[in-house]
Amino acid sequence: MTTGNEAEVDLLGALAYGQLTGFLRLAHDATAAPTLPEMAGLGALAVDEFERYRLLRDRIVELGADPEAVMAPFVPAVDSYHERTAPADWLEGLVKAYVGEGIATDFYREIAVFVPEATRELVLRVLVDTGNADFVVGAVRQAITDDPRVGGRLALWARRLVGEALSQAQRVAADRDALTQLLLSGSGSAPGADLVEFGRMFNRITEEHVRRMARLGLTA
Amino acid sequence: MTTGNEAEVDLLGALAYGQLTGFLRLAHDATAAPTLPEMAGLGALAVDEFERYRLLRDRIVELGADPEAVMAPFVPAVDSYHERTAPADWLEGLVKAYVGEGIATDFYREIAVFVPEATRELVLRVLVDTGNADFVVGAVRQAITDDPRVGGRLALWARRLVGEALSQAQRVAADRDALTQLLLSGSGSAPGADLVEFGRMFNRITEEHVRRMARLGLTA
Numbered sequence: 001m002t003t004g005n006e007a008e009v010d011l012l013g014a015l016a017y018g019q020l021t022g023f024l025r026l027a028h029d030a031t032a033a034p035t036l037p038e039m040a041g042l043g044a045l046a047v048d049e050f051e052r053y054r055l056l057r058d059r060i061v062e063l064g065a066d067p068e069a070v071m072a073p074f075v076p077a078v079d080s081y082h083e084r085t086a087p088a089d090w091l092e093g094l095v096k097a098y099v100g101e102g103i104a105t106d107f108y109r110e111i112a113v114f115v116p117e118a119t120r121e122l123v124l125r126v127l128v129d130t131g132n133a134d135f136v137v138g139a140v141r142q143a144i145t146d147d148p149r150v151g152g153r154l155a156l157w158a159r160r161l162v163g164e165a166l167s168q169a170q171r172v173a174a175d176r177d178a179l180t181q182l183l184l185s186g187s188g189s190a191p192g193a194d195l196v197e198f199g200r201m202f203n204r205i206t207e208e209h210v211r212r213m214a215r216l217g218l219t220a
Numbered sequence: 221m222t223t224g225n226e227a228e229v230d231l232l233g234a235l236a237y238g239q240l241t242g243f244l245r246l247a248h249d250a251t252a253a254p255t256l257p258e259m260a261g262l263g264a265l266a267v268d269e270f271e272r273y274r275l276l277r278d279r280i281v282e283l284g285a286d287p288e289a290v291m292a293p294f295v296p297a298v299d300s301y302h303e304r305t306a307p308a309d310w311l312e313g314l315v316k317a318y319v320g321e322g323i324a325t326d327f328y329r330e331i332a333v334f335v336p337e338a339t340r341e342l343v344l345r346v347l348v349d350t351g352n353a354d355f356v357v358g359a360v361r362q363a364i365t366d367d368p369r370v371g372g373r374l375a376l377w378a379r380r381l382v383g384e385a386l387s388q389a390q391r392v393a394a395d396r397d398a399l400t401q402l403l404l405s406g407s408g409s410a411p412g413a414d415l416v417e418f419g420r421m422f423n424r425i426t427e428e429h430v431r432r433m434a435r436l437g438l439t440a
Contacts, residue, residue: 020260027247027266036288040240040273046247047270050263057260068256 007182008115009063013070014172014179015108015123016056018078020071022101023049025082029093038090038139044132045097052126059122073176077168084164091143095154095216098136100161102212106205107169114182140216155218162209227402228335229283233290234392234399235328235343236276238298240291242321243269245302249313258310258359264352265317272346279342293396297388304384311363315374315436318356320381322432326425327389334402360436375438382429 026046033039087093112123144151213220246266253259307313332343364371433440
């Protein structure tokens with residue numbers, strides 16, 4: 001296996017495990033819903049993640065790799081993120097589904113640029129916005145209207161989500177040479193990012209995060 | 221709303237809530253999986269339930285009813301069933317997914333005979349076996365081969381599942397006149413069951429349950 005292919009499979013493994021466990025976590029958080037339609041709303045987001053997992057797993061198999069082996073290295077970081085960001089209530093669950101999943105999705109979309117075309121296209125297609133998260137915006141804004149103090153609490157919560165996501169991403173970067181190499185030197189079919197491009201990528205992800213927070217009525 | 225239509229909507233409401241909450245419970249039980257492929261295996265069963273919920277909810281809306289209002293009367297019985305049958309480990313979760321869902325599915329299929337054709341067809345189509353539960357058979361049989369004592373414990377567990385399912389079904393029957401009336405006198409488009417037919421229905425469900433237990437290598 002070349003380093004390029006190793007990084008490609010690494011990306012698919014991280015993403016696949018993220019979606020599989022995201023599915024389970026969102027389904028868990030859905031049980032805190034105050035109404036059945038809201039329970040089904042977060043449930044639909046969970047199911048989106050499982051469908052993505054299926055497509056990613058199929059691609060891993062297509063590349064001749066074993067999905068379980070490919071996902072295994074990312075279990076500790078992804079699980080740590082979720083353990084450290086277990087929502088205390090329904091609203092925290094909604095913000096996590098919208099802000100946490102949003103920033104992770106943007107990050108994976110950026111990385112996808114560096115992998116070979118077939119996988120890049122799959123990742124971009126898999127991560128397309130289904131619109132199923134849109135109900136979160138109305139629900140969070142309504143909660144802030146009902147009690148403005150909620151806005152401050154949820155803004156702090158979102159900051160914690162971002163902090164935990166970043167520290168787990170760093171942990172993965174330190175562990176997975178192939179993935180880090182991919183970002184810095186490319187896969188052969190696409191050039192890697194230099195530090196300037198790396199900075200720009202980070203800015204794009206941050207800007208999108210700020211926009212997402214604004215949509216929820218939260219200060220980033 | 222006629223009594224026939226009320227019973228039709230009742231059936232859809234009970235089934236829709238059963239699938240929505242079944243989705244959440246199976247996703248929860250999947251977290252106990254010993255391996256990622258098994259986690260994904262139970263996850264696929266959970267997702268099947270959510271897809272069924274979606275189709276049933278759409279049909280409820282089509283009939284001019286409010287899904288939340290229609291599901292609400294069945295929340296206590298369905299939730300009680302799940303609270304009283306929370307699996308203690310992965311194997312109990314597998315048996316619940318196979319035996320508990322299996323018997324509920326057979327029961328709903330039998331009731332569907334008495335509702336108008338469009339809904340009957342939807343219910344039968346929704347409840348078709350996706351084959352996603354087949355992996356449970358191999359996993360349970362393997363566990364019994366590894367440690368034969370497991371077979372006795374799981375057989376007792378399955379008996380408890382059936383007992384709890386029956387007592388919650390009785391609770392629903394006592395509460396929901398329209399549904400009980402439907403079974404006994406029919407909906408107008410189909411005749412109801414007399415006591416003889418009722419006994420036969422019960423026998424068919426029991427026989428199928430015994431076959432399901434045998435497939436798992438368990439004594440019913």
